[in-house]
Amino acid sequence: MSTKREELFADVDLSQEKLLNRLFHGLLAAASLFGLVMLALLLLDVLWESSQALLTFDIDIGQFLTGTSSSRAEQAGFGASILASIWLMVLTAVLAFFIAVGCAIYLVEYAPRNRVTRLIEANLANLAGVPSIVYGLLVLALIVNDAGLGSVILAGAIALALLIVPIIIVASIESIRAVPSSVRDGSYAMGATKWQTIRKVVLPQAMPGILTGTILALARAIGETAPLIMVGTLLHATRYPMGPLSDFSAMPTQIYNWTYQADRMFNGLAALGIVVLLVALIALYVLAGYLRRRYETEGGTISNV
Amino acid sequence: MSSDTPDGRTVDESTDDPLIQTEIDAEPSPSRDAERTETIVRTKDLSVYYGDDRALDDVTFEIPENRVTAMIGPSGCGKSTFLRSINRMNDRIDAARVEGDLYFHGKNVYDDDVDPVALRRKIGQVFQAPNPFPKSIYDNVAYGLRVQGTDEDVDLDDAVERALRGAALWDEVSDQLDESGLDLSGGQQQRLCIARAIATDPEVILMDEPTSALDPVAASKIEDLIDELVDEYTVIIVTHNMQQAARISDKTAVFLTGGELVEFDDTATIFEDPTDPRVEDYITGKFG
Numbered sequence: 001m002s003t004k005r006e007e008l009f010a011d012v013d014l015s016q017e018k019l020l021n022r023l024f025h026g027l028l029a030a031a032s033l034f035g036l037v038m039l040a041l042l043l044l045d046v047l048w049e050s051s052q053a054l055l056t057f058d059i060d061i062g063q064f065l066t067g068t069s070s071s072r073a074e075q076a077g078f079g080a081s082i083l084a085s086i087w088l089m090v091l092t093a094v095l096a097f098f099i100a101v102g103c104a105i106y107l108v109e110y111a112p113r114n115r116v117t118r119l120i121e122a123n124l125a126n127l128a129g130v131p132s133i134v135y136g137l138l139v140l141a142l143i144v145n146d147a148g149l150g151s152v153i154l155a156g157a158i159a160l161a162l163l164i165v166p167i168i169i170v171a172s173i174e175s176i177r178a179v180p181s182s183v184r185d186g187s188y189a190m191g192a193t194k195w196q197t198i199r200k201v202v203l204p205q206a207m208p209g210i211l212t213g214t215i216l217a218l219a220r221a222i223g224e225t226a227p228l229i230m231v232g233t234l235l236h237a238t239r240y241p242m243g244p245l246s247d248f249s250a251m252p253t254q255i256y257n258w259t260y261q262a263d264r265m266f267n268g269l270a271a272l273g274i275v276v277l278l279v280a281l282i283a284l285y286v287l288a289g290y291l292r293r294r295y296e297t298e299g300g301t302i303s304n305v
Numbered sequence: 306m307s308s309d310t311p312d313g314r315t316v317d318e319s320t321d322d323p324l325i326q327t328e329i330d331a332e333p334s335p336s337r338d339a340e341r342t343e344t345i346v347r348t349k350d351l352s353v354y355y356g357d358d359r360a361l362d363d364v365t366f367e368i369p370e371n372r373v374t375a376m377i378g379p380s381g382c383g384k385s386t387f388l389r390s391i392n393r394m395n396d397r398i399d400a401a402r403v404e405g406d407l408y409f410h411g412k413n414v415y416d417d418d419v420d421p422v423a424l425r426r427k428i429g430q431v432f433q434a435p436n437p438f439p440k441s442i443y444d445n446v447a448y449g450l451r452v453q454g455t456d457e458d459v460d461l462d463d464a465v466e467r468a469l470r471g472a473a474l475w476d477e478v479s480d481q482l483d484e485s486g487l488d489l490s491g492g493q494q495q496r497l498c499i500a501r502a503i504a505t506d507p508e509v510i511l512m513d514e515p516t517s518a519l520d521p522v523a524a525s526k527i528e529d530l531i532d533e534l535v536d537e538y539t540v541i542i543v544t545h546n547m548q549q550a551a552r553i554s555d556k557t558a559v560f561l562t563g564g565e566l567v568e569f570d571d572t573a574t575i576f577e578d579p580t581d582p583r584v585e586d587y588i589t590g591k592f593g
Contacts, residue, residue, distance in 0.1 A: 113399065182436040189394060190501065191426030192452040200452065201438055 043278075050275050053268025064272060069236035069254060073265035076258075078273050080237035084153060084248035085222060085280070087241055091157035092164065092221055097214055100165045104172030104210075109198055121173070127166035135162045136230025144231055151232030154244040159227040164217035171213020175206040208295030212288045219284040223277060225252040233257075251277045345370040345509060345539050346391060351405035353386050353395060353564070360386040361564040363405070368556070370508075373535050375554035375572065376543045379587070383564030384543045388511050391541065392428040393421040409509075426453055429502035430511040434518045435494035437486035437501070442469075442478050445486045445497055449505035464504060472500035473530050492523025499530065503538070510534065512542040516549065528553050547588060551576050559584045 053059065058074075067077020111117040139159040143149050179202050187197040228250055235257050237249035249257065251273060258270040346368040353361040361383040368374045376384035386395065393414060395401040406413050414424050429449075437445050446465045450456040456464075465482070469475040474496040478489070486497050495515060502510055512531070516524035531540055531553050544550050550557050550572065557575040559568045561583055568575060568584045579585045 180436075182432060182434060183438060185394065185397070185432060186436040186438065186498070186501075187448070187452075188397060189392065189425055189430035189432075190449040190452060190505070191422055191424075192448075193422050196452045200448070205439055 046271060046274050046278065049268070049271035053265075053271050057265045057268050059268070059272065064269070065276070068238050068240060069234075069249070069258075070238060071236055073261070073263045073269065076236070076266070076269055078251070078254065078269070078276060080240045081249055081251045081254040081273070082276065084237060084241045084246075085251045087153050087244065087246075087248070088157050088160060088250055089218055089222055091154060091244055092160040093214065093218055095157060095161035096165045096168055096217070099161075100168035100214075101172050101210060103165075104169050104176055105198060105203075107169075108173055108176045109194065109202070124166045124169050124173075128170060131226075132163050132224050133226040133230060135159045136227030138162065139227070140230045140232070150245075151247055152245045153241055153248045156228050156231045156233075156248065156250065157244070159231050160221040160224060163224065163227060164221050167217040167220065168210075168214050171217070172206070172210045175209025175213070176202060178209065179205045208291055212292045215284055215288040215291070219281055219288070222280060222284070223252055225256055228253045229256070251280070342369045342371050344368065345410060346541070347408040347411075348387075349406040349408070351387070351390065351403070351407055353383070353390055354402045354404070355398070356400045359564055361390070362566075364564070364566040366558060366566060366569045368539070368541060370539050371535060371537075372555040373531060373540045373542060373553050374556040374558065375550035376541070376558050376560060377545065377547055377550045377587075378560035379562060380545065382560040382562055384558075384560045385513050386564070387560070388430075388513055388541060388543050391509070391511060392425050392430055394425075394430065396421050426505065427507050428509040428511060429505065429507040431495070431498050431502055431513070431515045433514040435491055435498050437489070437494050437497050439485060439487055441483050442486050442489070442497060443482040446500050446504050448501060453505055455505070468500040468504035469497075471503050471534070472496045473526065473533075474500055490523070492519050492526060495519060495523070495527060496530065499527070499534075503534070507538065509539045509541060512540065514543055514545065517545070524549075547576075559587065561587065 064077050064079075065082070066079040067075070068080040069078070070076045107117065107121060111120075136159050139155055139162070143155045143158055144151055149155050183201055183205070184197055187201045192200070232247075233249040233253040234247055235249070237254055239246070241248045255270045255273040255277065258266040258273065261267070344367040347366075349365050351361060351364045352359060364383075364387060376387060378384050389395045390403055390407060391409070391414075395403060403415060407415060409424070409428070412419065414421075426449075438448060440448070443465055446468050447456060447461055450459065450461065450464060466475060466479075469478065474493060477493060478497075486494065489497060495518075499510075499515075516527050519527065528549065531542065534540055535555075542550075542554065554572045557570065557572040558566055559575060559579075559581075561567045568579055568581045570579075575584065576588060579588065
C-alpha cells in the first residue's frame with residue numbers, strides 16, 4: 001500500500017516546468033532590480049563626486065548655500081539659484097493649479113459625454129508626453145520675444161506650467177472621478193445645485209489626490225532644464241532674483257552651466273548643487289506621500305477647503 | 306382630453322380617470338386616524354425608459370399626504386425608478402427618459418418651469434446605503450440648510466439638534482457633533498442621513514430600501530422612526546421586505562417585472578385580500 005501511495009505522482013514529471021518557472025522568476029526579478037541598481041549607482045556617484053569636491057576644494061557650505069554664483073569658482077555660490085527655483089515653483093504652482101483643476105472639473109462634471117470630450121481626455125496623456133523643450137520653444141517665441149517679456153522668471157514659470165498642466169489635469173480627473181456617486185446623489189437630493197455639490201462635497205474629497213498630483217508634477221518641474229535654457233538663463237546667477245520679472249538661473253540650469261566650465265572646481269560645485277536639487281526633490285516626494293497617507297487613513301475628513 | 310390640467314381633480318377628467326375612482330374607494334388607513342388626507346403626489350401614465358428599456362410602464366396612482374406608502378416588488382420591477390422620478394433624480398442619468406405626468410400638489414414636476422433643484426428642496430431622499438458626507442455630524446445635518454441658504458435665518462445649532470432628535474440620534478451623538486459622520490455605525494449613519502433629510506423640513510421623504518444594508522436591530526429603529534416621521538411628513542418607501550411594508554405602511558403599491566403597477570390599495574387589503582392573483586403569488590412567495 002505504502003509503495004503505491006509513494007508512486008501516486010511518480011508519473012508526473014514537473015522538472016521541465018519548474019526550471020522554466022525559476023528562469024522567468026529570475027529574469028523578472030532582474031528586470032525589476034535594474035532600475036533600483038541604476039538609481040543606487042547614480043546616488044553613489046553623486047555622493048562620491050560631491051564628497052571629493054568637499055575634500056579637494058576649500059568650499060564653505062554656508063557660503064555655497066547662500067551666495068550668488070560668480071565667474072570665479074572660489075566665490076561661486078548656489079543661493080541665487082535656489083531662490084530662483086523657489087520663485088519658479090511658486091509661480092508655476094499658481095499658474096498651473098487653477099487652470100488644471102478647472103479643466104479637470106469641467107471635463108468630469110460639466111462636459112457632455114461625446115467624442116470631443118473623449119478626444120480631449122485621450123490627448124491630455126499625449127500632451128503630458130511632449131518633450132519639455134517644445135514648451136520652452138513655444139514660450140521663447142510667444143512670451144519672451146513676441147510679448148517682449150524677456151528671459152525672466154515669469155517666462156520660465158509659464159513654460160514649466162505648460163509642461164505640468166496636463167499632468168495635474170490627469171491626476172485631478174482621477175481624484176474627482178473617485179468621489180463616489182452616492183455622495184453626489186446625497187448632495188443633489190438635498191436640493192444642492194451643481195456648483196454647491198462640486199464645491200462642498202466633490203472638491204473637498206478629491207483635494208488630497210489633486211494636491212498629491214500637483215506636488216509630484218512640481219517635483220518634475222523643479223528638475224527641468226531644457227525649457228529654461230530655451231527661455232534663456234544667466235550663465236552665472238550673480239544676482240538674487242527679486243521678483244517674477246528678474247533674470248535668473250535656476251538650480252538645474254546653474255548646475256548645467258557649471259559642468260562645462262574649465263575650472264575643475266566648478267564641476268565640484270555642480271556635484272554639490274545636484275545634492276541640493278536631490279534633497280529638494282526628495283522633500284517634495286515626502287510631502288506628497290505624507291499628504292496621501294494622511295488623507296487616505298482619515299477617509300478624507302477635511303471639512304472645507 | 307384635459308391631461309394637461311395641472312390639478313388632477315378637475316371634473317372633466319374624472320369621467321375617464323380611474324384615479325378618481327381609487328380615491329373615492331380608498332378606505333382610511335387602519336393604523337392612522339380615519340380622517341381622509343389630501344393627495345400629495347399623483348402620477349398619470351408615467352413611463353420611464355433607460356435607453357430603449359422600459360423601466361416603468363404607464364403607472365397611474367395617487368399617494369396620500371402624511372401617510373407611509375410602500376412600494377414593493379421583485380428586483381428590477383421599477384419601484385426605485387419610480388421613487389427617483391418623484392424628485393427627478395433620474396435627471397442625473399443621461400439615458401433616462403420620462404414620459405407621462407407626475408404631479409406634486411397638482412403641479413406637473415416635469416413642466417419646463419420646474420427646477421429640479423427647487424423640487425428636491427421640498428422632497429428629501431434617503432438612500433439604500435447610508436451616504437453621509439465625509440464631514441462632521443454637525444456639518445452633515447447643517448448641509449441642507451447651508452446649501453438652501455436658510456442657515457442664517459434659523460438658529461443652526463437648534464435646527465441641527467431638532468433634526469437629530471427627530472431622527473432619534475441626538476442622545477447617541479450629542480457629545481460628538483464634531484466627529485466625522487463616517488465614524489458612526491451603519492444604523493447611526495442611516496439615521497444621520499434621515500436627520501440630514503428632515504433638517505430642511507421637506508414635505509415628502511423618499512426612502513429607497515433604507516434598511517436593506519442594516520442589521521435587524523438598526524432596521525427596527527428606522528422603522529419606529531418612520532412611524533413617527535409620518536406625523537409631519539409624507540413617507541414613500543421602497544422595500545423588498547414584505548414584512549416591513551406590512552408593518553409600517555398605510556398604502557402599498559405592488560410593482561411586478563416590466564415596471565407595471567399591478568395593484569395599489571390599503572396595505573391591509575394588499576396583504577390580506579389582494580385582487581390580482583399575481584400579487585397574491587408574489588406575497589405568498591410563489592413569484593419573485
